[in-house]
């Protein structure tokens with residue numbers, strides 16, 4: 133399926149990442165948005181507020197992020213593609229209802245334009261310290277999908293990608309942007325609507341009396357309906373059976389949560405998107421994502437020019453973590469370098485998957501700005517020893 | 518006195534059409550008021566002859582939160598406090614639905630209090646049925662923002678000294694267009710109120726004073742649910758149009774019930790459509806839902 137031309141602003145534009153993410157949502161077919169202003173994400177909401185009235189969408193500024201998150205779940209159950217956008221403090225408030233989205237298997241998208249934390253932290257300056265929160269922030273066991281754009285163009289592309297993942301796997305998907313990407317202005321090319329691939333919802337097409345909201349086939353993804361379709365179904369955040377009815381026992385927990393986890397875990401290699409440069413045969417591999425890739429990749433190029441055998445592996449999807457690829461590479465490389473605007477978050481995943489076979493070197497940054505490329509360069513030199 | 522269970526198949530449940538019979542018996546205690554609330558809601562839907570496919574029920578968490586699980590319409594059992602924003606998303610995406618929130622006093626007025634006042638302010642076209650049993654029942658009878666002064670609760674073991682909310686006053690001052698209060702005893706009037714609320718465009722609130730026989734009642738030595746019904750019978754005073762600021766409820770004191778607010782105000786979607794039509798003229802297509 134391709135995009136509905138009504139929301140697609142085809143052409144070349146100069147946009148910042150926030151505006152580009154808003155256009156990505158429009159192009160993906162998002163028509164219900166609920167959000168609460170927070171720097172540095174507010175411009176996403178502002179653009180959607182301006183654009184929605186003439187494309188048949190409904191924008192509502194809610195009273196807080198708890199409400200925003202709950203509202204987009206409702207919007208999705210009513211059949212819309214829905215989205216919210218926030219930054220650290222708001223992301224924290226959304227966590228409980230993100231869990232509800234996971235449990236009810238609601239396709240929806242949450243854009244987090246990351247700033248420095250903890251707490252109010254650095255509202256106007258970048259951070260990448262919500263990466264583990266995206267993975268584990270809501271209580272209970274689950275798997276998630278998150279993408280991390282490095283440019284306004286990717287803010288557009290990855291937002292569409294996030295919507296497509298959310299529909300394909302029926303879960304809330306995160307766009308983990310940061311203040312730098314959110315506020316940098318670059319050229320963004322928006323293709324024609326018929327060139328934008330859109331994953332439609334997995335609609336139930338069977339008879340009305342037969343619908344079971346959580347019965348899945350081999351792909352582990354249940355069929356979805358929307359309110360008013362006549363199925364008169366029930367759904368709950370409680371552990372539930374195929375009918376969506378609560379069942380309070382260990383056996384049902386196993387079936388219910390087991391599938392939520394497995395539907396992603398068994399597909400990791402289909403989901404993961406990586407961008408590799410000169411990785412084959414490298415001694416050192418620099419793993420980066422989001423804005424940090426924009427600093428890391430030039431450092432890699434400079435080190436190569438200086439004769440170091442170094443490659444770059446950029447995580448387009450940050451979750452699920454590319455476990456298999458890292459394990460493979462760990463057998464071949466001397467070391468992995470990971471610069472992050474935090475004190476080590478994906479670093480732990482990298483270290484775990486490297487399994488002691490390759491060295492893992494963190495280049496931390498507390499937030500507030502991007503790395504000095506010299507720090508990454510020095511780490512590459514260190515890793516090549 | 519009771520018919521033996523074996524006779525049941527010959528006598529279909531009168532509300533079979535509206536209940537998830539495969540989930541009955543329900544989890545509520547004997548003489549709890551919640552069954553009556555469900556009955557009144559079902560009767561209201563019946564009176565209005567609403568197509569059940571067009572009704573959605575959203576609940577939060579609590580004993581009352583379980584209502585969504587028993588009513589056979591599209592129904593959502595969400596998180597504690599978030600039934601109203603969830604319902605807002607549902608309704609704004611598809612305004613043709615009758616979206617109804619049925620939840621507890623703690624859920625709607627404490628943890629979800631902010632959503633309650635803002636949905637009222639926006640005049641989102643949903644109906645809220647707030648079951649007020651003066652306590653957090655599901656978690657074992659803790660103090661609620663509705664517990665009368667002096668009443669005992671597990672977390673107010675020496676009696677409650679916090680002033681409670683007066684729900685109709687809160688609703689009216691926040692912008693609700695329809696506000697009524699009845700008790701679980703007033704089944705007929707409650708049914709009428711729910712039906713009126715459902716028909717009312719905008720944010721409508723029906724507070725139902727309901728006996729929690731197991732916790733509130735036992736802890737305060739008020740007898741069974743039946744004794745509380747007797748209390749409502751003797752102590753509820755009907756005063757339609759009473760000023761909502763006078764509707765505080767004291768411990769085992771007179772309870773004013775009735776219809777207090779019934780007025781016209783543009784709903785969220787109507788106000789938006791009117792405004793945008795003025796701004797954009799013919800370029801604006803009136804919003805009737807985000808999903809075609």
Ligand SMILES: Cc1ncc(C[n+]2csc(CCOP(=O)(O)OP(=O)(O)O)c2C)c(N)n1
Nearest residue numbers: 578579580581597621622623624653654655
């Ligand atoms: C975020 C969160 N906090 C606390 C709880 C625990 N909890 C469940 S129900 C409830 C109170 C319910 O009270 P009320 O809404 O009045 O419903 P009732 O059981 O009285 O019908 C609480 C505190 C929860 N489920 N979620």
Ligand code: SF4
Nearest residue numbers: 546549580654729730
């Ligand atoms: S605990 Fe109270 S409110 Fe809950 S089901 Fe029992 S009587 Fe009803």
Ligand SMILES: [Mg+2]
Nearest residue numbers: 621622650652
């Ligand atoms: Mg209660």
